[in-house]
Amino acid sequence: MIRALAVYLAITALATLIPADRADALISAHQCAYCHTTHLALGDTLLHAASVEALCLSCHGPAGISVLKAEVHTDSTIAPSFRHTCLDCHNPHDNLPNWKGGENIALVGLDLEDLGVARILTPNSGIRNVVFENRTAFTQGSPDYDGACETCHTLTRFHRNTADGTHTHQVDTTCTSCHNHGNYFLR
Ligand code: HEC
Ligand code: HEC
Ligand code: HEC
Ligand code: HEC
Ligand code: HEC
Incomplete structure (x- = not known):
């Protein structure tokens, strides 16, 4: 229950943090969910990984899904x-x-x-x-x-x-x- 509330508040916070011009400004190669998650976030600003570097390398490092x-x-x-x-x-x-x-x-x-x-x-x-x-x-x-x-x-x-x-x-x-x-x- 407390966890559900925390997740709800986190989603609300993310939504209100996003200025209108930020929400739709993204390169076509990426989607929000590549980097952010409302559940089980490990990093600040609801990031999938504990550091930004680890996040990017999870796809752009040797074992990642990206060809780049x-x-x-x-x-x-x-x-x-x-x-x-x-x-x-x-x-x-x-x-x-x-x-x-x-x-x-x-x-x-x-x-x-x-x-x-x-x-x-x-x-x-x-x-x-x-x-x-x-x-x-x-x-x-x-x-x-x-x-x-x-x-x-x-x-x-x-x-x-x-x-x-x-x-x-x-x-x-x-x-x-x-x-x-x-x-x-x-x-
Ligand atoms: C390629 C990875 C990536 C993608 C895709 C991505 N983000 Fe982010 N986002 C980040 C990182 C990294 C930060 C933290 C930036 C920092 O620490 O300076 C961040 C921070 C934010 C923040 C906090 C405020 C800010 O700008 O620092 C918001 C809100 C946000 N992202 C919303 C979104 C939304 C909405 C989408 C989809 C439209 C999205 N992000 C897509 C990586 C990503
Ligand atoms: C010193 C600056 C610098 C740092 C640090 C850096 N990049 Fe880059 N990155 C660039 C530049 C400049 C390009 C354009 C390279 C090109 O087009 O050949 C680039 C291109 C890329 C590309 C596209 C490559 C392509 O062939 O189109 C990816 C993916 C990328 N960077 C991811 C990362 C990731 C992940 C990290 C951290 C592990 C990182 N970069 C760190 C400067 C940097
Ligand atoms: C979930 C996987 C994933 C994550 C996490 C991710 N990327 Fe990417 N990225 C991709 C894919 C997929 C492409 C398109 C190329 C391809 O198909 O491999 C791409 C493309 C790029 C490009 C080339 C864009 C262009 O217009 O040429 C850059 C630069 C880049 N990513 C940087 C980053 C940085 C910096 C981070 C961390 C903040 C990051 N990516 C996190 C999957 C990811
Ligand atoms: C054809 C391959 C090639 C390309 C393309 C290339 N470099 Fe180099 N670069 C080298 C080699 C080899 C060396 C070291 C040998 C030397 O001293 O000439 C070097 C050395 C350097 C150094 C010096 C490092 C030091 O010892 O201080 C820098 C900085 C550098 N390159 C930047 C660049 C930049 C910026 C570009 C694009 C404008 C570029 N290079 C394109 C092959 C290349
Ligand atoms: C964020 C800052 C930053 C950017 C952007 C950057 N570099 Fe550097 N690079 C450094 C620093 C710091 C050094 C150490 C020498 C100095 O301070 O001039 C360095 C040194 C180098 C050297 C010499 C390394 C050695 O072992 O002697 C090469 C080669 C080089 N950079 C290539 C590049 C290339 C290619 C790009 C563009 C894709 C690039 N750098 C962009 C910060 C950067």
């Missing part, structure tokens, strides 16, 4: 080491417009600070805009350096978020054809 395989972006063998998880780069619900007026793909960029445009919280450069409209134009280059694979980098040899370093490495290719998402974006 992904991993976190990490290298623990370099100094300083780094580790970025799904929610550092992806908005779980919908593709967002970017600051240039286009729309990002692959859920890249989050609505940080409620500005309605795709952004990423970088480790060394604060919150920055991210533009990713096309798989073969990962890097936007000068003068903005707001491409999906530039926006965080300050220490890499190639594709930093400033004019520093080299910006000619494999421009206008699909970066992930070599820097595989399933292999931490390394090679």
